[in-house]
Amino acid sequence: MKMQNLIRSLLCSSLMLTATVPALADERGDKALQELDKSMTAAPKQYFIFDLITKDPGKEPKKFTYKVYLKGSDSRRIEFLEPGDQRGFKVLLTGDLMYTYLPAFNKVRRVAGHVRDQGFMGTAYSYDEISIVVYSPVFEGKFISETDKTITVEATRRPGKEGAFRFPKLVFVLDKTHHQPLEIAYYNEQGEKVKTETRSQYECKGAFCNPKLMKMVDHGRNNVESLMIRKEWIPNPQIDEDLFTVRSLQKR
């Protein structure tokens, strides 16, 4: 074997070894995650209307329309507008507690505890992925690479946080301008990429930026695809505090 080939082989082996070693957190990666969190929670309150369309191979596409009120990182209220069967269905999430108002039953139901890693109403999203707002308390970051416009960070779940998020590793491609993700790849324990989320068509209002289009593809389920299209967005809206109470849920 020629010396050049030998060196090339050794280099390749070293690269493969590097690839199998778990990424170690670094300052730059952690900082990128913190900036992401800061950007995600920049607006103390937000209001959205989304269309959520799911394309499951072999089935007809499903569409939901719902509005979301956000307050801080742990209070949110969701109201379903479409389809008609679910119109008026409201959910109030505060920490680990969930209150639902089911219009057909005309009553509020308190649901303590929930199953975070299950699929969310047949979509490609799970409750985990839909509800996580800040990443750095759960993940530690490692800088991977960067371009003029993006930075790639590998986020590894912190020890002891296994119950907080299903996937042990995420890889973010973050936009350097507004510190928000353009792509998030979700990896399972075996290191296989099982989901890919893309966020695009960012729009900025003042200091707050938000994507208009979010797409999640679940590779494990034969590429079930959910498309979240933002129809309305108001950062820091005038929302009554009462909106996040049980008594407001039952108001017709």
Place this chain on the structure above:
Amino acid sequence: MSKNIKKPRFALMPWLAGQVTSRGPALCIIAAFILITLMCAYQMRLLKDENDILAFLPEGNPEVDLFYNINNEFGGLDMALVGIESPDIFTPDFLRRLDKTSKELREIIGLNSVMSLSNVIDYEADEEQGGVTMGPLLSSIPTSQEEALAFKEKALSRDHLIGNLVSEDGNAIVIYCYLAYKSDPNIISAKIKDIVNKNFPNEAKYWGGQPFISSYVYQVTQNDLHNLIPWALLAIVAILIISFRDAFGSLLVLGTTGMGVIITFGLMATFNAPYNIVISAMPIVLFAIGSAYSTHFISRYYNYVTKMDKDAAIIKAMKTVGPIVIASGLTTMVGLGSFIFMDITPLRSFGIYTALGIFASLVLSVTFVPAVLHLGNFRRHTSSDSPLQRKLMVELCVFARRFRKPLIATMAVVTAVGIFFAAKVDVSADQSSFFAKGSLPDLADEFMQKNFGGAGFVQLLVNGPMDDPTVIREMRALGDKVMEIPDVTSAVYIGSVLSQSNDAMSGYSRVPDNPAQAKLLYAFFQGDPTVGQMINSKHTRALMQIRVQSLNSERQNEVLKEIEKLTAGMNGQYAVYKNDTERSKSYLYDMTAKHIAALSREYGATAKPLADIRASIAAPFALPTEKVVERLADFMTSAECAVPLETSGEVNNKSVAAVIGTLGDTYTPEALEAKVKEALGEERFAEMGEDLYLSIETPLAEYWRLAKAEVVTERLLNDKVIVLAASAKGQRLPKQLTMTAMDLTTESVLMPYHEGDNVAAGSLINLDASVSGLPVMYRGLSRSVAANQVKSLVFALSGVFLILTIIFGSFTSGLLATFPTLLTLLFVYGAMGFLNIRLDIGTSMLASIILGMGVDYAVHLTAAWYAPEKEPIIKCAANAADQAGPSIWTNAIMIFCGFFVLTLGQAVPLKNVGGLTAAAMLVAALVTFFVIPMLSRRHVYYEASHSEDEALPSEAVNNVLSKLVENQAHTR
């Protein structure tokens, strides 16, 4: 010569002989075939592998189509079941491993979801703060045996889990794995097995469900073919070389047959025909049959070339043996081509392409082989003659001719016995058509039978608006009736899921009251494959999964008929009526009483006759106001109440509840508002009245319904109309009775529509139910198999008879040559009847294969039948045996060995087909050697095969005949 004998009809042969003995055309023929073979070999890279066992389902069969469509729509074919049996299930270690396994399984790409005892979602009422606590049943791994036992108690108190996820005795569990759309069952099954085996190395494990069965059948068959085909081919090659005793001749035969195989696979790839487990056996068939054509031709050439120059020998061989080889090839092609009438695609594909392979071998044997012989100078240096073998053949035929009368009588008896046993052949396909007793899928079946009430599912498809709870209740009524059929162990339908979710969302474990509630509850299950197995995405069709004990097919069909009878009774036009007439109330009492009786049976209680139950639930009672007040008071302090009340003070929860309780069970919204105002006082009412009113409005109405239902239950129990079983399950019956009794106060009821009834617009509903499932699918499959058998056999027999009539120039001669194969078929069917081998997908291929292959022997023996007119016919028998006997027996033994090797594997279809084909070929040869001499009445049947030089008797013929003459003289 007989006047009936026609001149040779194959004018093509002299022309072809002329071409192959000219250098230019011969070279072109060789080059063309080598080029075609190379192109086909290149094409073979495109051959697609098909490993889906479902491809073997017949097309256009209504029962099979229904089964396939249902399971496609509801995802039943995508469910893999892992059973684990252990006395230690409820120990911390086992539960930890189960939790780990469930999590690891979930990570498999291609698995949609996984459900086990560790991750199934559980709901529990929060007694302290109100509402419900939701989470995995196994919320945390037990750290002590006490905690593990507490979990056991919790798990075994969930009726919907017992018999589905865990066995009643707690010694067996099932993990359900739902495959994603179009996932590869073989890959996913292997991954599931790896994970489960790694985590449960010492426990007994069982692998059930379509993905495992499919992958088992595919792998076992592939393994068998992989391991056995080389041996089968080796046996064929060895016999060929031994019988031929010539390296070049053997090489030419094998090379030609190999080219035929490559051309066939190349054509398959070109026409996008997939390679499957049946096609895997094609090389054996082609080598066993296809090699015979070249063998016959080369043998005859070797005989002639000792007496003349090579081109003359080639021309003569082509003229004499060519037409017979072609006729023989055509009959085989017709036999295999008859598969075109089968409605099972892989079998049809096997028939068509094997027939094409035969055609390729046939064409090569009359073009390529003589061309090669022309270009070379090949002569056999060692004789292939075996004097003993020839003598035996000749003696056999002479014996059959001499004793034809007693032998005809014996044949008649054997035929009668054959018909008797053939009539007993069972035409019923079931899972044993695919796997054997003791195989992994069979063990999984036994496991399900022992621990989960059976593995056989009958599916009852109901078309109707499933958003309407009145329709769900009608399904429940049908399920109750089905459960009365002996051997039915469970009937699971969407109603149970709706009840559970209703329990979680409203606190009542019963089918909700109105369509709006049902629609909302369904929304929570979108994308859940467990629910997807019970209802379609548009909620227009629902499936009831009826579990039946594993039974013999006869009893299974009886159960099926009973279910079909009940189903037919359900079909018709219904209407949703308001529950405000005597008729509707009476209908509801009947329906509720029947369900209470069904629940009593399910929970092991003793119940009085239906009339007593009905009378008890219909009797009037005093309003249970106290209970309502108590519940309302509790609610008003819970977290679900928008304005929780104090438990003390002048105005407290109890005082408010007491005032509201005075309203009774019938009130208007205004009356309730007024009572709230009265209970709270003006000042408080202004502050919180509206919120309290909104909070209690629905719960109050529900408490009245609940309390009244509880009164009904108490009376049933107190009056001993129902006596509870002592078991833990038995003690859970009262709650179920109460939930059922709440139906008595529903607003609407579904009843058969009577012409002229005054019902609201849009309330008419058509219900249409049909029965499917594996037993129905197998019934449809059996019908298809029987129809395929008749169609293909009629075509093959007619085709073979026509060809033989043409080649031998007369109807009776055609019949004579066909007759031995008919008797062989009778033998095969008789053997199947005697040995209880069913006519199924695999064995239904036999008749046409055997017909196509076996008729060759009769063709060759009949064509070789010859003696001058002045000689006795017995000499024809001796000459025919002498000339055709060795090659017939060589071929029969070759096919026997080739197919017998297949019986040494594990795959049931291969074993049956291999064993019966092997035996049938020996029988076909033997029967030919008896029947042709017994029934022949002429001196020659095919003139072109014979010439003066061949008329000289061989040594074997002389020996046998002179010995016969001596014996006869001695006897005189």
